[in-house]
Amino acid sequence: MIKQPYPIRRAVFVCTNKRPEGSPKPCCADAGGFDLYLKLKEELANRFVMDVGVYASSCIGPCDQGPVVLTFPDKQCYMKVSEDDIQALADELVAE
């Protein structure tokens, strides 16, 4: 095992989980999770933010409230995030 410091101060997990067709449980992929993931990454890149990592994630939990975003070390869960929320979410993510 190799262990070393990683140059981010905040990790952001965007659920992009996709359930099989016909699943009785909803999923963030069907609620726009993957587009949200790409657009949030793009927004932070446009702001030249290098120390906030955005990662596509499997299921976080509140599937019926998707798309879901989870942040660390803040331990904040954002639900029902839409494209209209990206600017405000990015503002929060870059704040100290």
Ligand code: FES
């Ligand atoms: S599928 Fe996204 S939280 Fe479960």
